[in-house]
Amino acid sequence: MSAFSNEFRATYAKLADYLIPEYNGKPAASAVGVHLEMLDEVMRIRPDLEDGFRRAVEACAGQDASAELNALARSDSAAFAALTTVATGGYMMTDEAREAVGYPGQDAAPYDVTETPEYLTNGMLQRVIDRGPIFRDTRHLK
Amino acid sequence: MAKPPKEVDVLIVGSGPSGSVAAKMLTEAGMSVVTLEQGTWFDPSDYPGDKKEFELAGGKQWNPSPNVRDNERDYPINTTESDVEPYMQSAVGGSATIWAGHWVPFLPSDFKVRSLDGVAVDWPFDYYELLPHLEAVEQLVSSSGTQGNPGYPQQAGYPTPQIPIGKAGMKLAEGMDKLGWHWWPGLNAMPSIPWQGQNPCARRGTCMFGCPEAAKWSGDLVLFKEAKKLGHRLIAGARVREIIYDENLGRATGAIYIDQNGRERRQLAKNVILCANAIGTPRILLNSACNAFPDGLANSSGLVGKNLMMHPFGLVMGHFEEDLESWRGPSGQLINTLQFYETDESRGFVRGAKWGGMSAGGPLSSKGFVGAEVFKDGGRIEENWGVNWHKMIEEKFGKTALWAIVGEDLPEEANRVLIDDELTDSDGIPAPRVIYKTSENSRRLLEFHSARAKESLEAAGAKSTSVMPQMRDSGWHLLGTARLGTDPSNSVLDEFGRSHDIPNLYVWDLSSFPTGAGANPTATLMAVAHRQATHFINNARNAEAA
Numbered sequence: 162m163s164a165f166s167n168e169f170r171a172t173y174a175k176l177a178d179y180l181i182p183e184y185n186g187k188p189a190a191s192a193v194g195v196h197l198e199m200l201d202e203v204m205r206i207r208p209d210l211e212d213g214f215r216r217a218v219e220a221c222a223g224q225d226a227s228a229e230l231n232a233l234a235r236s237d238s239a240a241f242a243a244l245t246t247v248a249t250g251g252y253m254m255t256d257e258a259r260e261a262v263g264y265p266g267q268d269a270a271p272y273d274v275t276e277t278p279e280y281l282t283n284g285m286l287q288r289v290i291d292r293g294p295i296f297r298d299t300r301h302l303k
Numbered sequence: 304m305a306k307p308p309k310e311v312d313v314l315i316v317g318s319g320p321s322g323s324v325a326a327k328m329l330t331e332a333g334m335s336v337v338t339l340e341q342g343t344w345f346d347p348s349d350y351p352g353d354k355k356e357f358e359l360a361g362g363k364q365w366n367p368s369p370n371v372r373d374n375e376r377d378y379p380i381n382t383t384e385s386d387v388e389p390y391m392q393s394a395v396g397g398s399a400t401i402w403a404g405h406w407v408p409f410l411p412s413d414f415k416v417r418s419l420d421g422v423a424v425d426w427p428f429d430y431y432e433l434l435p436h437l438e439a440v441e442q443l444v445s446s447s448g449t450q451g452n453p454g455y456p457q458q459a460g461y462p463t464p465q466i467p468i469g470k471a472g473m474k475l476a477e478g479m480d481k482l483g484w485h486w487w488p489g490l491n492a493m494p495s496i497p498w499q500g501q502n503p504c505a506r507r508g509t510c511m512f513g514c515p516e517a518a519k520w521s522g523d524l525v526l527f528k529e530a531k532k533l534g535h536r537l538i539a540g541a542r543v544r545e546i547i548y549d550e551n552l553g554r555a556t557g558a559i560y561i562d563q564n565g566r567e568r569r570q571l572a573k574n575v576i577l578c579a580n581a582i583g584t585p586r587i588l589l590n591s592a593c594n595a596f597p598d599g600l601a602n603s604s605g606l607v608g609k610n611l612m613m614h615p616f617g618l619v620m621g622h623f624e625e626d627l628e629s630w631r632g633p634s635g636q637l638i639n640t641l642q643f644y645e646t647d648e649s650r651g652f653v654r655g656a657k658w659g660g661m662s663a664g665g666p667l668s669s670k671g672f673v674g675a676e677v678f679k680d681g682g683r684i685e686e687n688w689g690v691n692w693h694k695m696i697e698e699k700f701g702k703t704a705l706w707a708i709v710g711e712d713l714p715e716e717a718n719r720v721l722i723d724d725e726l727t728d729s730d731g732i733p734a735p736r737v738i739y740k741t742s743e744n745s746r747r748l749l750e751f752h753s754a755r756a757k758e759s760l761e762a763a764g765a766k767s768t769s770v771m772p773q774m775r776d777s778g779w780h781l782l783g784t785a786r787l788g789t790d791p792s793n794s795v796l797d798e799f800g801r802s803h804d805i806p807n808l809y810v811w812d813l814s815s816f817p818t819g820a821g822a823n824p825t826a827t828l829m830a831v832a833h834r835q836a837t838h839f840i841n842n843a844r845n846a847e848a849a
Contacts, residue, residue, distance in 0.1 A: 184693040206356045209363050227685065234684050245688070250359040253666045262696055264666055267352055267630060269505035269516070274464040274495045279473065280488070285480045286449075294453045295485055297645050299411040299429060302418050 170196040172222045177248040179226040187261045195251040203251045213243030311335040311536075312848075314557055314572030316543050316587065318342075319397020320825050321812045321832035322578030323522025324440065328836040330535040334843070337570055338527075339541040339560055341583075342376050342393030345400055347517040347524075352509025358667040365512045367392065367401055367779070376540070378728035380582065381736035387613045389737060389778035391580055395539050396523030398580065402779075403510045404492040404519040405636045405823040406446050407657055407709075408437050408830070410455065412645060413820035420646045420653045423713050423818045427789050427798035428834070434458060436837065437830040444520035444829070445498040448490035454641035463494040466504050468660075470627040471704040472637030475660040478621075478763025479640060489636035489660070492520040492825070500525035508632025508662040519635070538570075539563070544732050545591040546575055546600055546808070554849035555600075555808040561730040573848035574807045574839075576800075578832070581611065581781035581814040585720045586735045588785065601785075601802040606795050608721060608784050610714035611737065612819040615656075615745035616777035617708040617753050620663065620769040621760030622699050629663040629703045636661060643755060644821060652747040656710035656821040658756055663703035669696055704763070706756040710748045711821035714783050741773060748821075749773050780824050785814035800835040806847035811835050 165173075177190035193199070204211055217240040221229035234241040252258045259266065280286045312334040315322050322338060330336045351357035351365055362371075367390035369377035376393040392398045411430035416423050438459045450460035465488050468476070472489070479486040493504040493514070504518045517524055527537050540563030547557045547569070557571035577584045585608035591600035599607045636659040644655040663669070685691065718739045726734040753772045760768050788794025791803035800815050802808040811832045813824055820827070839846070 180688045181692060182689055184690050185697070187693050202356075203359065206359050207363055230684050230688075241684075246359070246362065249667055249692075250356075253358070254355045262666060262700060263626070264630065264700070266355060267357060267507040267509050267632075267665065269353070269507055270631065272467050272506065274466070274503075276467075278465070278467065278488070280468075280476060285476060286488070288480065288483075289485055289487065290451060290453055292453070292483070292485070294456075295641060295645070296410050296454055296456065297412040297419065298456070299415045299419070300431060302415050303429065 165200060169218060170200065173200065173218050176218065176221055176226055176230065176244065179230065180245060180248050181252055188257050190248055190252050193252060193255040193257045195248060199251040199255060200247070202254070203247050207246070207250070210243045210247055213240040214247050216240040217244035310557070310571040310573065311337045312572070313574045313576060314339065314570055315576045315578055316558060317397060317578035317580065317583065317812065318395050318522055318527065318537060319578060319580065319812070320399050320522065320829045322397065323526050324443070324829050324832040325576055325578060325811055325836050326535055327526050327530050328833065328840065330530045330533045332840045336535050337572070338535070338537045339543055339558065339570065340395050340537060340539050341542040342395060343539045344395045344523060345513060347513065347515050350509070350513030350515040352507050352512050353515040357509055357512055358665045361512050365401070367511065368776070369393070375729050378732070379726055379734050381723045381726050381734065385737040385739040386741045386775065387739055387778045388776050389582055389613065389781055391582070391781070394523070395527065395537065396521035399521035399825065400513055400523065401511055402825060403634055403636070405659055406441070406444070406448070406490045406492045406826045407639065407822040408455065409820040409822055409827040410641070410644060413818065416654065416818050422653050424788065426817050427787055430456070433827070433830050433834060436833040437826065440826070440829040440833050444492040445494040445501045446490060446492055447495040447504070449488045452487045454485060454487060454644070461490065463496050463498050466491060466493070466495045466506065466633055466635070468637045469506070469631050469662070471629045471662055472660055474623060474627055474704045474763050475706070476638050478759040479642070481762040482759060484640060484642040484759065486638050486640045489633070489638050491633055491635045493518045493633060493635060504633050504635065506632040508630055508634040508664065510632065510634045542728065542730055542732065543579070543587055546587060548591065548593050548595065548600055548805070549849065550593070550595050552849055553805065555805055556849045561732070565730065574809065574846065576809040576811055578812045580812055581784045582720050582735050582737065584810055584812055584814040585784040586722065589722050590733055596804070601795060601804045601808055603804050604792060604795055606786065609716040609719045610783040610786060611718040611720055611739055612712040612714055612782040613739060613778045614712050614780045614819060614821070615710040615741060615749050616774050616779070617710070617749040618705060618771040618774060619708065619753050619756035619760065620703050620705040621763060621765030622767045622769070623702050623704065623765055626701050627704055629701050630665050632662050634662045643752060650751050652744045652751065654711035654713070654748065654821055656708050656748060656752045657823070658706040658708050658752070661705055661707050663705050666696055666700045669699040669703070704760070706760070708749060708752045708756060709780070709821060709823055710745060710752060712745055712819050713742060714818060715742065720784050746773065780813070780819065782813045782816045782819040782824060785810045786817045787815045788817060799838045807849050809835070
């Protein structure tokens with residue numbers, strides 16, 4: 162099981178904010194805590210990402226996130242993919258990010274099967290029917 | 304001392320759609336039936352679709368590729384020589400536990416491609432003979448849909464009403480309407496109201512990660528539980544190593560399998576029916592080579608494993624200004640079209656494709672599709688990350704309607720399943736190797752259909768589109784590796800799915816399909832299994848059993 166140091170988490174937070182900054186009412190990655198308990202939650206769900214994720218964060222622990230991340234994407238695409246998957250996966254599991262993008266999750270919204278669909282009342286489906294069959298019949302080939 | 308294994312009337316290998324139909328019908332007919340399934344039971348509450356983690360989990364433990372999941376119950380597949388990654392699931396219910404529930408019966412022309420288009424082979428039976436069996440299984444799966452589709456000959460309706468097509472489905476339909484092209488509300492193997500023990504679809508849109516609502520049909524939900532009451536026995540975690548062949552009798556007499564504790568066991572049977580999918584079935588047959596069949600059991604034709612078909616799969620997304628709630632399901636097809644299904648040689652290829660209008664998934668799927676990395680990052684990372692990542696989410700998430708294009712793949716002997724020289728599963732059973740190259744016909748077909756799909760999205764008012772004409776991560780449909788036919792030199796099975804070589808050995812899964820059509824195959828798979836089981840029952844007295 163992962164045990165990330167505070168220093169490691171801080172480095173990850175910096176990288177995550179470079180990938181997902183604050184923008185147009187959307188919080189930055191660290192503002193929703195992707196580097197805190199959410200990081201442990203992501204690792205619980207996807208332990209397979211840990212090796213690549215660690216490689217990515219350790220390779221990009223300097224001062225120039227742009228240069229380091231671009232170099233990583235070219236030299237170790239698997240590590241870069243692990244980093245971006247951990248960051249976006251964690252971010253989009255937070256209530257704050259979901260609310261900011263208008264995502265309620267894969268919810269079960271009720272529906273009424275007796276309600277007449279619009280395509281029946283506005284004639285759209287009738288036009289398909291009126292154009293007639295489009296399949297090739299094969300009964301003559303018996 | 305362990306009791307000797309009891310011989311049963313029928314041994315079925317595999318509990319997916321065809322195996323479950325066979326198990327139900329033969330048990331109901333009074334036969335003693337055992338089904339061996341390499342996977343174990345899933346509980347719908349285990350599926351990630353109703354949990355926040357569903358997209359993350361879909362990248363690994365709920366990924367459709369056994370090579371990605373790499374679970375102990377999966378067998379690995381050497382795909383280094385394949386253009387397409389095969390998908391399947393090891394579970395009671397088989398790959399139907401993670402299918403999309405698209406119910407798209409093959410069309411009449413699909414059974415007569417040699418006669419109509421001069422390619423591949425005709426089936427030994429036709430659409431009209433299969434139709435009553437199709438109508439029977441449409442009841443079995445608690446389907447929901449709208450009767451009267453002019454894409455098909457007339458047929459009986461569906462047991463439950465249409466599931467709403469949603470804003471995304473309506474947007475796709477508007478584009479087709481403007482162009483005067485065919486479309487129809489999506490027919491799905493899931494009820495819209497409580498039906499036969501299945502819950503109504505909740506439109507979560509997570510069908511391909513397992514249905515947490517226990518709505519989408521798979522054999523584990525109801526069918527096997529009902530069959531158990533009639534005496535059917537399902538052994539989960541049973542990995543078949545080989546079919547036992549008695550050279551003196553000239554018959555199959557059962558199977559050797561490895562149970563969940565790693566013990567070798569035997570199940571004896573008067574008849575053996577393989578329903579282990581078009582990679583698993585030839586794997587078992589090739590692993591069952593013996594003196595009488597040195598190139599693989601039931602393989603005097605040399606065709607076991609050959610003619611593997613995997614539908615060419617393309618994706619065209621339209622990104623709209625308005626909120627379409629495009630994470631909402633079913634997923635499950637919202638609508639579909641057969642406008643360009645039939646051959647028109649002026650297009651530069653033969654045969655055609657069905658398009659399924661689908662929901663676009665959650666936010667992580669905005670730059671891909673159900674876990675697949677469709678649009679590769681390139682250039683500097685800032686093109687896709689930072690502020691641009693937020694802009695991509697703003698422009699695509701919830702605002703995307705997509706067409707998933709399933710095209711016909713013609714059979715070619717060079718596309719095949721072999722036994723790998725080194726790779727094994729966790730029980731040491733030799734694993735398969737797949738050699739598969741996408742044909743020029745398939746490439747042209749997908750290019751044409753992608754272009755038309757793009758036109759329809761633009762007609763619907765898309766402000767931008769994204770096209771992926773051929774995806775490696777798309778091997779949902781595996782077909783053709785032990786095909787039906789009337790000529791033993793050119794087919795493995797007779798028209799009832801019985802081996803030409805061994806009269807009590809049957810294959811009723813997608814391996815048996817001579818051609819693959821341009822449509823999701825499960826509806827036709829189950830209808831064919833229903834036909835074969837009906838014949839088996841009706842002729843049981845004359846059967847040449849072990």
